[in-house]
Every structure is written in C-alpha cells, then in structure tokens.
Amino acid sequence: MKKLWISILVGLLVFPMMLQSSVKAATPISIIIDGVRLSTDQAPVMVNGRTMVPLRAIFEAFNATIKWNQKAQTVTATKDGTTIMLKIGSKTATINNKAVTLDVPGLNLKGRTMVPTRFVSEALGHAVGWNPKTQVVSITTSASNVGNAGPVSNVVAQDVSDFGDGRDLQVSFTRAVNESLVDHYRVLIVKAGNILNLSSAQTIASYNYSTVLPTGTNPSIKLTSTSRTVDGDSIKSNQAYVAYVLTVGKGSNASTLSIGSSSMTLVNKTVAVINNVQVNDISDYGDGRDLSVSFNKLSDESKISSYRIFVVKATNYSNFNLATANNVSSANYTLVSKTGNNITQILSSGARDVDGALVKTGVSYRVFVMAIDSSNAANNVLSSVSSAITLSNIGVSNLSVSDVNNYNDGRDLRVSFTHATDETYISQYRIMVVPTSYYSSFSLAEANNVSSSYYTAVSTNGTTTNQVLSSSTRDVRGALIKNGVNYKVYILSIGSGSNTGGNVLSSPSSVITLLNDSSVSIVSNLSVSDVNDYGDGRDLRVSFTHPTDETYISQYRIMVVPTSYYSSFSLAEANNVSSSNYTSVSTSGSSTSQVLNSSTKDVLGASIKNGTSYRVYVLSIGSGIYWDSNVLSSASSVITLLNDSSVKAVTNLNVSDDNDYGDGRDLKVSFSHATDETYINQYRIMVVPTSYYSNFSLSEANNVSSSNYTSVSTSGNSTSQVLGASARDVRGNLIKDGNSYKVYVLSISSGNYAGSNALSWESSAITLSTTKSPVISVTNVTYKEDDGRIRISFDKSANETNISEYRVLVVPAKQGFGSADAIEVRSSYYTSVTPNGTNLSAFTATRDVNGDSIVKDVKYKAYVLAVANNSGVQNGGLSNSTEEFELNSRRDGRD
Secondary structure: OHHHHHHHHHHHOOOOOHHHHHEEOOOOOEEEEOOEEOOOOOOOEEEOOEEEEEHHHHHHHOOOEEEEEOOOOEEEEEEOOEEEEEEOOOOEEEEOOEEEEOOOOOEEEOOEEEEEHHHHHHHOOOEEEEEOOOOEEEEEOOOOOOOOOOOOEEEEEEEOOOOOOHHHEEEEEEOOOOHHHEEEEEEEEEEOOOOOOHHHHOOOOHHHOEEEOOOOOOOEEEOOOOOEOOOOOEOOOOOEEEEEEEEEEOOOOOOEEOOOOOOEEOOOOOOOOOEEEEEEEOOOOOOHHHEEEEEEOOOOOOOEEEEEEEEEEOOOHHHOOHHHHHOOOHHHOEEEEOOOOOEEEEOOOOOEOOOOOEOOOOOEEEEEEEEEEOOOHHHOEEOOOOOOEEOOOOOOEEEEEEEOOOOOOHHHEEEEEEOOOOOOOEEEEEEEEEEHHHHOOOOHHHHHOOOHHHOEEEOOOOOEEEEEOOOOOEOOOOOEOOOOOEEEEEEEEEEOHHHOOOOEEOOOOOOEEOOOOOOOOOOEEEEEEEOOOOOOHHHEEEEEEOOOOOOOEEEEEEEEEEHHHHOOOOHHHHHOOOHHHOEEEOOOOOEEEEEOOOOOEOOOOOEOOOOOEEEEEEEEEEOHHHOOOOEEOOOOOOEEOOOOOOOOOOEEEEEEEOOOOOOHHHEEEEEEOOOOOOOEEEEEEEEEEHHHHHHOOHHHHHOOOHHHOEEEOOOOOEEEEEOOOOOEOOOOOEOOOOOEEEEEEEEEEOHHHOOOOEEOOOOOOEEOOOOOEEOOOOEEEEEEEEOOEEEEEEEOOOOOOOEEEEEEEEEEOOOOOOHHHHHHOOHHHOEEEOOOOOOEEEEEEOEOOOOOEOOEOOOEEEEEEEEEOOOEEOOOOEOOOOOOEOEOOOOOOOO
16 A cells, blocks of 8 residues: 555656645644544645645545556545545546536645545535634534534633623633534523523524534633623623523534533723713814714713723724724824713814824714723723714805795795805705795704605706796695795705715705785797798797786897706896897787897897707886886797708607616617708717706707717618617716616708707607616635736626626726726726636736736725626626735736
8 A cells, every 4th residue: 555655646746736826825724524633644725715635534534445546647435335536637526437527626735635625525425514714624424423412511701801791701611522413502691590401591592692613622702792691681790690501413413501600790890881972963174073972971980081082984993992992193082081071072173083094074984982091091991883974065055045036936036055165975955945834843854855846956066056946846845836925945965975865954044935016917828939041030930928917018028048048047137138139029919929130139149040049038027116027927948940941850759678788778769860861961869867858958969978979870761779888878977777868869960051950859758677687796706916916716606697708807996996987997908707607716917997007016906897698787797896905026917
C-alpha cells in the first residue's frame, strides 16, 4: 500500500498546480465525523465554495476500500455495495456506474490528492452540515443517527457586564456527548425558585430562548439586551436567575434538558440607564442646527458629571458601542451639562458626527447619549439608539396669496412662494387651500392624507412659483373654491429619495376672502379658428358672445397669449398689456367674429405667425363707477396657425401595448402619413407623460431634444412603428411600464416651408403593463485580487430561463450606481457572461463602467446585472455590490 501511494504522489507531481490559485486563504477548516475531529496531514481547503479533503483520510475514516489507477489517474472507493470512481481533474464522477457532475473536480495539492468532502460523504449515505462562521464541516454517518445525544453538562451563568439587561449574562456549558445527533441547543433563563422540566421546556416560544448551533467545541454565549426569560420577562439586575440548556435532537432523535446552573443575581454597578432618546428635524439650515435631541435624565445624577451626544451615520450604528463611544474625539460629540431636568438639546452649526463629518441634510443618522461617570470612566453608560432621522431642507418661504380675477372660482386665487434652497430630495410641492373654519386642526398628518383631487401639484422647476389656480380647484375638504369664504393656504413639500416620507408643511398664508366687486361681466362662447394662409394675424379669427348687460363695459380687448406663457397669465397681467399688443372691440352688437389684422401682436409684443401655439383671452373693460373693475375671460382652446397648402399633420394616430420588455419596445405607434409629403422632411414620434399633457404644444414639440423622440421617414403611406429599448419621453425619461402616456407626431417641414412644422392631435392615453416575470438578480458577488487583476465571482440567478446574459460591472466606490445606470453602461466597459446553469467565477475585469482602467489607490465596488431576454422584463436584475476594494499589487488593471 505504501508503494501505491508513493507511485500516486510521483505521478501527480508532473501536473502543474493550475487550480491552487482558486484556493481561498481563510480560517482553518475542521472536519467533524460523528463528533470526532478528522486528523489529516494536509489541512482541508476551500475551492470555489467547496471543501476539499485528502482522499485517503476521508475514505479510510468511512472504512471504505481504495484502488488507485496510475495510468488512468482514477481512484475507486467501495463500501457496503456502493462504488465511487473519480478522475483527477474531471468534473464527472460515477456512483455505481451512474455519471454525476461535480461542482469542483479532484485535484493535487502539495503531493496530496484532494476530493470534495460533501460529494464523497453523501455518496456513501452520510449527512453533511456546514457552519460558515466557525468553518466546521459536520458529518453524521448513518450508523450513528440513532438514540439521543444526551444532555449538556457544567452549565454556568456569569455576570459579565453592567448594562442592567441581558447583555450582563453569559452562559457556558459542556457540549453533548454525541453532538452529531444534535440539531441545536436552547439556552433557557428561569427566575430562581421557578421549576422547569423537559415537557415545559419544549413548549417555550422561540423569542424567549437563545439558540446555539453545535460547532464541535464547548459553547459560551453572551445574551443580548432583548433576551428574555422563559416567561417572556426582560432580564434585569437585582433578580436571581438559573440557566438551563435544552438539547434538541435531529429528526426523531429525542431532546434532553440539562441540570440548572447555580442561581446568580445580576448586579448593575453603573450610574443608571438613559432612556427615551428622541430626535427631531426642527429647522432648515442644512446643518446641525436642524437636529434636536431629547432624552430623560438619569434618576440619580449624583455619580455623573455630564452627558455626551453622539451622531452616528445610520449605516454604521450597529458597530457603535460603549468602547467606541469612549474613544470618540471631543470635537465629534456634543457635551451637555446635567441640569436636574429632562434634556432637550439643539445642536450647533458646527456639530459633527462621530466620523468627524459635519452634520448635514440628506444623510440618515441615529443618535446615542452617554452618561459620564465622574469617578470611573469604565462605568460610563451608553443609551439605546434613537430612531433614524434624515435632515431635510425642504421648507418653502415667502408664501403669499392674492385675489386676481372675478370668476367666483379658483381662477380668482393666485399663490406665490419661494422654493426650498435645496431641492435634491423634493419631488414636488402641493398647494393646499384650507377653510379658516377648519384651520386650527390642520396638520402635517392631515396634509399627507389629502386626496390628489383636493390640491394643486407644482414641480420643482425654477426658484419661485407664481400660480393662479384653475376653475376646478377644490379646498382640502373637497369643496370648490368660491367667493365669500375665508381661506388660508399651505404648501406641502414632498420628500423623495433618502427623504421619502419626510414631508414638510409650511406655515399658513394670511387669510384671504375672494370677492367679486364688479358689475362687469365676462364674455362667453369664446372660440378661435385658422381662416387664411398669410402667415400673420390675418389667419386668426376670434369669436365670442357679449355679456347681456354692457352698461358698465366700455370695450373688449382681444389678447393673444403664447401657450408657453399661458400658465402665468392673469387679470393683473392683462390690465398691464400695452395698447399695441391687443385688439380693441366695441360693445355694439350681441356678438363678435373678428379676423385680426396683419400687424396684430401677441401680449409679449411679438408678431402673430404660423407655427406658434396660442390661447386667446378677452378682457372686458369697466367704465363709469366700475372703471377699474375689469374682468378676464377664460382661455380659448389652443390654436397653432398653419399654411394649409404646405405641411399637414398625420392622421389615424393609434397606440398599443405590443410587448413585455418593460421599456419602449412595448409601445407600438401607428399613423397615416400626410397625403402630400412634398414639403415634409420626416415625422417625429413624441411620447408625452399624461401628467405633462395639458402643457404640450407645437412650440414645445419643436424644442424637444433629438434624443427624446423617434424619427420616421416619409416613405410609404402609413407607419406602424415599435419603439426602441432606449426610447425616451419628451422629458428625457426612459419609457417604462406603469406610466401613463399620450403620443403626438410632429411633421417636420422642409424647402420653402422650413419652420412650419405641424403637430398631430394626441393619441388616446396608454399605460404599458407587463405579464412577464422580472429577472432575478444573482447573489454572493465576491471579488479577489490576482496579481494586479480583479476577478469577480457570483452565484447564478435562481431562475435563468428569462436571462440572456450577465454583465460584470466595476464601479468607483464614490460613484452612485443603480439599475438604470447599469443598463446604460457601454458594452466595452463590462464583461458579458452567458448563463450556463452553474455558479460562475473568476471573470477578470480591467475597466470600470466609465471606461477607465482599474488602478491602484482607487476604491471600487463590483455589481452583476442579470439582463432579460424576450421571455423576461428588465425591471430589476442588479445584484447587491461587493464590499469596497482596491488594487494593492504592483500592476494595475491594464496589465
């Protein structure tokens, strides 16, 4: 036998050590068989997530016979009618002549033939367990899996801290005699004097005991602040306890209860416990002055000199403890003197977190408070952590209201305010009109619950808002706004991103009561039409019905307003329009149908022309005692003057949901071309979110960026176009499921009519939906440096049927990165991997997602994006990132 093993060793030495680079340097791995540690002359190693063990040691431990074939490089092991054959370097083995696939093949390591532990053990009918924390492989042979393991012994309970809760209690014991039969242990804490037996121990709820897994060593567990007795009571000082351990057997193996420990009483030697730490965002300075911290003082402050407030980033708080707090620099906490009262402290503008960074908006924090023992720093007491808080600077200012019209509805009310200085975490503002009879009870909680039909949404564009409300505007109770009612107005700033849910309600405006103090009436039946092809005001006819009573009206003024200016046009502005920028109409007759003249200008002083989108208003001018009580009509419909002999809009515009990709490929747009395309260069398909629909016009269509529409040639009589995966709406956002859209087609003029584009009517609204399954992201993404290169490994997606490829992405650690970013990365800046049904590893990355070489002294993170195929939808698939890493070797990623 000795000669055989020497021959094996000599034969294997001729093979290069190709696979040794994949062996992980880690905590030593132990093999426990039926509770007995397996002794080997070559330590077990981890290769691509599988534990490898010397061939001879494992087979002899199972009393299997071994045969080695030097020429074929195969080993054959036999036991109890089971024959296993492995070929060194091959991923295929046989069990009783039936082929099986191995995750990792057998290999040669330092003169020893290594085989996968789990495969060998399970092939011989043995159970295998793995504890990654302790690096222990537990093997239970079928012959040992009977009876029970017996109770643990030497249960000892000790007082090891001074928190006044379960953290003070440590329990240790000697493991069961045959731990291979043990599923887990339960540490049970019983008030001294109470009786615990096996039957009652087995019925205790899981949240009233602590679980310990078998590791092959004698356990010692320190309980937590939330640990409880078997009765569900919190563990506390000045109470005597006895500890028991319930051994829970595997499968049908019986459970056993230990003898109780000696009774012991926890003693809290510290100053006391700080509780009720509360944090609030109280201002909008964008620094520590926004943060208010309150807590209950200690009942006995005789032993303390002061308190320290620690602000900790929420991502790091779980690692913050008493020892860490004691070492924080004085510049990075706020010192508070004891006052004899419960304390509320507003931090300063220079307040810093425990890492030394200034406290600021947009970062999530948690707060601790430490009481300082004046005589012994070892007895300082750290509070429990506060809830998380993200400071926001999203309050508006300069809120004012005014009565600007006489419609007897929301069009009479103008609301003005200055936006927040930092809108990073604000998605929109909501104007809320509150009757003063309801004012005293209006709050942030109620504002958050107001129906979308009862407020006016305002975007974050610009630095100020000057908004005249619409005729259908309602107050927060759902009643239409009207004259004679007292109102106050509030602005609700809606948080987004890391500030989602952190909405802020403004102070109320002054009280306003809308009044109609005029006998001057507005015109009715206002309509506009395109009647000629001069390319100026002569193309525009304006018709309207006069008021029945014109006693106090001296004239009417027709005002043509570009739709880009429409949302802010009001009575006050109409009153200030220059006489050269409107058309006067007398009060004679009961109606007017007026074609404007060639020199007519809009209210901004620009000549009226084809291709510009307008709305028309009529201002009734008061006379006599009502000389200053003018009244402005509602706006006409939108009109864009066109030369009917040249560029025509498309017809028969339809949209449909055609696929399930979750992007523009789901949207099919069909339309009939203009009958005469002589002066049309191309068509542009424009997808408009319905929330933006009412403001979309020809002038805006003409200004849409080329990346935000789809071009279609004039060839053919009709078009039926499925958009591309990267198609965007007119705002620049990728088209996706769940959003409501309307579609327009812009005819682009050429030749003599260049600039006279024509915009179609909008399509019906469409909301794309999907019935396909989203892709599932990969897991366990890890990295490894290999002589100046980064190698990425990961576990495949749980379901690869709807995945076309994996993309390995390396991102600078300081760079924000999400699913939308991952999809946009250029193909030359990621590594593409084809799914093959197995976990994937060792893909070398040399460039980051920006196309830069991976270099030393820069920290990176790695991600893997699972990309959908035709049977899936790409609304997910991005993995969690690896930990931050950087190159440490002499070479960079370009080598």
